[in-house]
Amino acid sequence: MRPQDIVILLKIIARHGLASQNKYLANELFISQSEISDSLNRSAMAGLVDNETKKKVYKKSLLEFIEHGLHYVFPAIPGGMVNGIYTAHSHPYMQQQFSSDLNYVWPEAQGNVRGLSIEPLYKEQVKAARLDETLYKMLALIDVIRVGRVREWVIAVEELKKIITNES
Numbered sequence: 001m002r003p004q005d006i007v008i009l010l011k012i013i014a015r016h017g018l019a020s021q022n023k024y025l026a027n028e029l030f031i032s033q034s035e036i037s038d039s040l041n042r043s044a045m046a047g048l049v050d051n052e053t054k055k056k057v058y059k060k061s062l063l064e065f066i067e068h069g070l071h072y073v074f075p076a077i078p079g080g081m082v083n084g085i086y087t088a089h090s091h092p093y094m095q096q097q098f099s100s101d102l103n104y105v106w107p108e109a110q111g112n113v114r115g116l117s118i119e120p121l122y123k124e125q126v127k128a129a130r131l132d133e134t135l136y137k138m139l140a141l142i143d144v145i146r147v148g149r150v151r152e153w154v155i156a157v158e159e160l161k162k163i164i165t166n167e168s
Helices: 005-015 022-029 033-045 061-069 092-097 126-131 133-147 150-164
Strands: 081-086 104-107 112-115
Touching: 005 022, 005 033, 005 061, 005 104, 005 126, 005 133, 022 033, 022 126, 061 150, 081 126, 092 133, 092 150, 104 126, 126 133, 133 150
Parallel strands: 104 112
Antiparallel strands: 081 104, 081 112
């Protein structure tokens, strides 16, 4: 698995079951079509999408990986202070749940807030998040799992479960 594989699966879920063509995913995620195809093949091998169409995400398996493995495989260590856009605990949803003295951001030159930098899962993630609020929220919740403590994980995982299983 590569970090962008998680983003691709979350984008398919954000489309609420609509057919996801590789061309659409590539355009919306700023990833080449060949990398989308390679990613879906890796996800099929990992048991996270069906082997035939590679468009049906196995949501329970993905949630299990996110909850129990993501922070080991794709950890994040906050870096220095940079301009960027909110992520992790600083995302508006998490700000409603917890107060924090520190902002966490994905680095972006045009970002309107300063905070500790969290490396996105892939280079163009900020562009993709700006196009899709649901994807943005899911990726920020993923970052809570990557950098947060257990009490914060619980809230992030529960909200991800609601979004991924369409119970929100």
